[in-house]
Amino acid sequence: FVFTLILSFHNLLRNTTFLTDKDVIYMCPFNGPVKGRVYITNYRLYLRSVENDPVVILNVPLGVISRIEKMGGASSRGENSYGLDITCKDMRNLRFALKQEGHSRRDIFEVLTKYAFPHLFCILQLFFAFVNEEKFSENGWMVYNPMSEYRRQGLPNERWRVTFINEHYGLCDTYPSLLVVPYNATDDDLKKVAAFRSRNRIPVLSWIHPETQAVIMRCSQPLVGMSGKRNKDDERYLDIIREANGQISKLTIYDARPNVNAVANKATGGGYEGEDAYPNAELFFLDIHNIHVMRESLKKLKDIVYPNVEESHWLSSLESTHWLEHIKLVLTGAIQVADKVSSGRSSVLVHCSDGWDRTAQLTSLAMLMLDSYYRTIEGFEVLVQKEWISFGHKFASRIGHGDKNHADADRSPIFLQFIDCVWQMSKQFPTAFEFNEQFLITILDHLYSCRFGTFLYNSEFLREKEKVAEKTLSLWSLVNSEKSKYTNPFYSKEVNRALYPVASMRHLELWVNYYIRWNPRIRQQPNPVEQRYMELLALRDDYIRRLEELQITNNSKIPNSSASSTSPSQMVSQVQTHF
Template sequence: MINQVDDVEMVRRGVHTPGTLHLTTHHLIFREDPPSGKEVWVCYPIMAYVERRPFSAFTGFSALRIRCRDFAFLSFNFKNERDSKAVFETLMALACVPIVDHLYAFYYHPGSAERTVNTWNIYDPVKEFQRMGVGTTVKSWRITTINENYQFCPTYPRVLVVPTAVPDSVLSYAARYRSKARIPTLSYIHPLNNCTITRCAQPLVGLKQNRSAQDERFIHAIFTTTTVPNTYGASQENLIVDARPTTNAIAQTALGAGSENMENYKFARKVYLGIDNIHVMRESLNKVYEALKDSDITPLPPNRELLYKSGWLKHISTVMEGAILMGKRIHYYHSHVLVHCSDGWDRTAQLSSLAQIFLDPYFRTIDGFIMLVEKEWLACGHRFAERCGHLSSEKSFVQVSDKGGINGSQSTAHQAFSNVMSAAKSAAEKASAGGGGGPSSHGASLKYTAPIFHQFLDCVYQLLRQFPDRFEYQERFLRRMLYHLYSCQYGTFLYNNEQERVDANVSERAQSVWDYFVVRKKEFINPRYVPDLDRGDRGADAVIFPDPKNIRWWHEAFGRTEEEMSVVSLTGIGSTATAHAAVQYQRRRQQHHQPQLQQPRPRSTPTSQAYTYDSLRDVASSTLSSWASSMAASSNAWANAASPYIASSSAYLSSAYPDALEQPRVSEPPSPYRPSHKSALSPTSSVSDSDVSLPASSRASQSATTIDDREFEDTQENEAIEKLAGMSLDPLDSYSLTHQGNSDEVYIPETQ
């Protein structure tokens, strides 16, 4: 264990800062030298991945690269191997704690402002359901105490709301037919028509196609709590929403579960939303991490191809589409919606929460959003400890050997240290079994981690961006919540359900995360908020429905600018420059109200020199750029070593083809057929609005940079232009090409 290391260099976004590294019980602290008052604090639970690289005589240092869950990327350079190893082993020992009780929340001492409030009881379920009308204006629903001691369903809250027509005896039988006994329970009553959102887990159908008369009676009672009003266009078609892809739901039948057989629920219709499971979402976010992974050592933008391949925006759009379907079914068609996924604590929480934000302006206020998170996520058993992985795994701490190997090539000393840590952790877990410390191994495995709550916050960000005057809270409110989801500074998100929090007595031993937001409420107020737009809270004007295709990267959460995250990248139909040129071309045509007519292609005599130069330039430029980027990613020394080679190669190309490298700029509109590419000889080159095609007349006169029409028609760029020109693109939405249309299995109905 080590407490302090002097003469350390921190690298962040390619900026090198000398200073001193301090390792406290719960934070890594870096202080600049000479002292300037600036410090960087990193709490251990927020570290997602730590990689140690051995000392290199070429670079002169040993590096420790840290990737954080809030998308902060840091690298620390040590002048000797001993300090590097000591810091690495200390970080692993402090981050990989054996039980929840060792997390920072149980040692955190709040400031004077937070000590004046106690928000553990900020959510009163009875008052929240009374606000919706349960027990007052709405007599068809009641509060049951069947789960008062958590024996009926350990993952549900004490307070459950069910139809008045369903007695507790029916609930007991119905629980046997739902996974984890998670029966349908009320989430929301729409004030306009008293239609509802109820949530549950999947039915235990199995290969034998089991059925439950009590479950069928239960759901029928839910759907008959209201009648269709005698108004034009009202047609009640109640909906059972299965959030999973069809194949996933069917596959669950082999495990004794599955989805409703609609022959037994003829009073409703069912849809599958095609939202992927936690493993797909985890891999999607990992690809985003990969696209951003060099953010510590280089100021270059993220890998846009990996951003696109991650599918993150497509998943966000799919979740939004499902919530919109639910909200519109309730608001416009006076219908009830029952939603579930597998166990009803991941995708179900996302969909139910978003639909309520669409329908109820109360949840678009700070107080209302806190109530929503408490009701739909914390009370209904979203597995925060398991999904967030607060107890970091030793697998997230990796040493790279001198030969470049990982894990298997770790040093004998490090393997011995890991074995000792694992043994100590196992002993501590066994010692704490049966105690009051709550679960002992949540998060120790990476298998069940997933960014489910992160996705929900991202969806809310999309709403904020599309409706900036309808939300009391601003983007920073969501970003700070995302940070404290992983910081473990507060006890709110440390457990998997309400019973675990009660058994751990967390309200007496740690602070609530809402303390942080309540005392700083003014800092999160949206200056563009217009509450008068939602004054008629029982009318149609208070409802909002977003455009699920108008999705952008939440660039603030990823620590990047909008320009860095939002440049178009279309895999399979062209390069980034090609797609960007196509969008710019269509935008200019729409601005000038020009009809979309085919322009004549240039005719020129093909020359072998032109084709050879194009190939040489593209290959040489790409190779040099990639080489320079990888060199710069290692250290400044590598970048300096690469500079003379890049300069000499550029000089060679310039002397060999002086006319081709210096093409004149013109002010005429670009051709829709062939965009020009900036020289990629510099690793910092990027696509700008000016990187568009030369007009046909200019290209025709330059035989050195043109090829035969027949060859040109076969190029990838031309195919991309033709495909993109046929898309219906809004000029102001030129960066929305990462998601076009619905996913494959959205809204597949299973009719009677």
């Protein structure tokens, strides 16, 4: 594993372009001033200390940088008062002191600005993903095929059909090209419904229950407005959805927003499904706050975890961020969606305002709770590709890829919240997920890094226009080429088992290994049982390798021997191991 990691690192190094290097003093919040040399390539900022033992190393992909500020001026006289402050998207802040002579600061500032913020120069090809020539044994772009995923769900069938009305993104430019809709709704019906839904994001199928045939649908808010407009086509379409699963129950609509926010949206032309217009539907508000509230919550969380954690007021400080409270509300909403589909045997429709933030959180988490396939490594990749990437979560806007405007109101940690919710579930059900914590952290690291094309741009339409799948590599190429690194050793496959996590504050916890991982004093110790299990797996792999070598040696000595067709790995797998 370590050898593979070293090879991977050198593979990446060969594909980067060296830009500059300078002597600096890294103002480490944990160890004090650290003399070192900083190297900048078109992918990363890399610092290595020159006097410390053990060596201090910083490794920061340029895509992670949110803000670069000059510290001090020509008249600055204090020690280490002249340099650069760098704010990162992954909970870090970095400060480098430089000498005033030699234009060291100017050189670093200009290089970092050019490659960390290519939007500033309107040269998006400066994203490292577009020049990354790494080689992987797996092609991650092949992971998700929408038709294959719908077939896995048993679609199309006599009640649901695949439509290509959005093949060229003419109906909705933030939706995927392939959609699943009720069999009894024509493409003309869909066009009429689109006119009454925000951004033309009509109700479409995300998932169908294999037994109850109840479905999870997603869309955006109806354009009701202050005057309480109605649309007969939209009302009829929701009735068709309700009837499609053969149950007589009402269609359940989950509006992710707080009630007061949904009412306020009427003033800007939006709104919600009123009882008079939709008598065969029941509406529930889930009280999940908007992107601005979530952004402020994460900002407060960062303030209490980096660089230092205040022990004496830790619990009250954590509570004041409301971060875990928001996680609780998202999980609670997803549990309601999943339970209504499974136990209530009722089809549900999920939306927020535009249907690409809170909606994606709720549908994907509910699907994760109901469908064990999504709890495998491949299945989770499919889930992210489908519910987040293809359905137009605005990754470029929410993360701010290559954009210098760190105060942009569009930025928000919506996808981070989703991954946090997944981690909370994995803590409560430690054997239910094929992937481990490192898998989730790797996804978040490359959400920002711009090393892969997976999370670039806001929609499938824009990614196709920029030929992202042709010109860049997929994050899943990296993951699937070294799956053992991301595999949960305790995974126990259980088909069709629904998981309902406990979404109470007593059972939720802060994800220390992600949010506080940069603090060497607080980093959690690895699980000793898991560590021992991994050691035994490595030992097993070593025995398999030795057996294969012995078999090759024996076969070469006896050319005419009729060697057993059983491979060493098969031989080992036939022996029951109790670890």
